Amino acid sequence: MSLQQHAETLKTEAMAALAAADTTQALQDLRVHYLGKKGALTELMKQLGTLSAEERKTAGAALNLVKDDVGAALDARQSALEAAELNARLITEKLDMTLPAQAVMPGRIHPISQTMDEVISIFASMGFVLAEGPDVETDWHNFTALNMPPDHPARQMQDTFYMPGDGATGDGEKIVLRTHTSPVQVRTMQAQKAPLRIICPGRVYRCDSDQTHSPMFHQVEGLVIDEATTMAHLKGCLVDFLRAFFGIPDLPARFRPSYFPFVEPGAEMDIGCARQGGQLKLGNHGDWLEILGCGMVHPDVLKNCGIDPEQYQGFAFGMGIDRIAMLKYGIPDIRSFFEGDTRWLQHYGFAPHLLPNAAFDVRV
Ligand code: DAH
Secondary structure: OHHHHHHHHHHHHHHHHHHOOOHOOOOOOHHHHHHHOOOOOHHHHHHHHHHHHHHHHHHHHHHHHHHHHHHEEEHHHHHHHHHHHHHHHHHHOOOOHHHHHOOOOOOOOOOOHHHHHHHHHHHHOOOEOOOOOOOEEHHHHOHHHHHOOOOOOOHHHHHHOOOOOHHHHHOOOOOEEEEHHHHHHHHHHHHHOOOOOEEEEEEEEEOOOOOOOOEEEEEEEEEEEEEOOHHHHHHHHHHHHHHHHHHOOOEEEEEEEEOOOOEEEEEEEEEEEEEEEEEEOOOOOOOEEEEEEEEEHHHHHHHOOOOOOOOOOEEEEEEEEHHHHHHOOOOOOOOHHHOOOHHHHHHHEEEEHHHOOOOOOOOO
């Protein structure tokens, strides 16, 4: 068989094969089989070298023609198959606009944020304004200015995280993660003097970790300084707050004398509760639950902050936000606040429209 005849046979065979190919992949295999580097037609072209110059001319022209025909037929079939495959995809991948929307988890407000906003909102209705301070504090603001000099035993109850060196101040003073929100009292008194009525929520830190203690937790501090502010104001303000916050208008409250270096006299406040089988229920049930610390601001603290204790006096209080959130919303483990579990947040979180706002009077 001459090279031309061989080429014609290959062409007939190739045309039949590519007409039968029904995928672009099958077609690609045929292209390699006939026209690839080691393809059947390519091998024939290589044999042209064995012919005489005269024969090579006619055979070469004929082989090139076959090669071009097969190439053109492959291209045409390729376009047809691509169009068919695209059509098939368009049919199966059709977007069904009648399908119901997939349930997407809406964002939820974290119970700590919700509780902070409730607290702020109630105190705002009593004329308090918001004040803030840094989480990373100087030893002086966190302890010394609040009547806790370096050797004071009360410091031990608030073991914290000390920063290496003396921070950015360069004056040899120790830098700590604040153990309570009380240093915000100090900063605000220094900056704004008296009179003052502030509420200071924020993160605080202590070396503590179990079901009811987290190394990072939240407190809210309150401070009122004026010329004639008394313990009676303190009592009325805190009783009103707790009744509004827990939504129990007759919630019993009592004050027990207690010691905090930055107040004199100092007290702890308890609210009424019942303990039944490990369950805690707030209200007028005969039992008591400690809820916060408070007192009349110590004259030395006023002096440390540049306020004259002969002219001004006032009260302060501090309480744990995580703790009152756990109590109000029945959350048993403080650690769950900080685990970032979206299923937990879905259950315990709040819809954004439930945040207290100016249109929502929280007083009972
Ligand atoms: N700073 C105290 C603590 O973290 C709480 C506290 C007690 C704050 C009495 C006060 C106060 O302002 O008067 O334990």
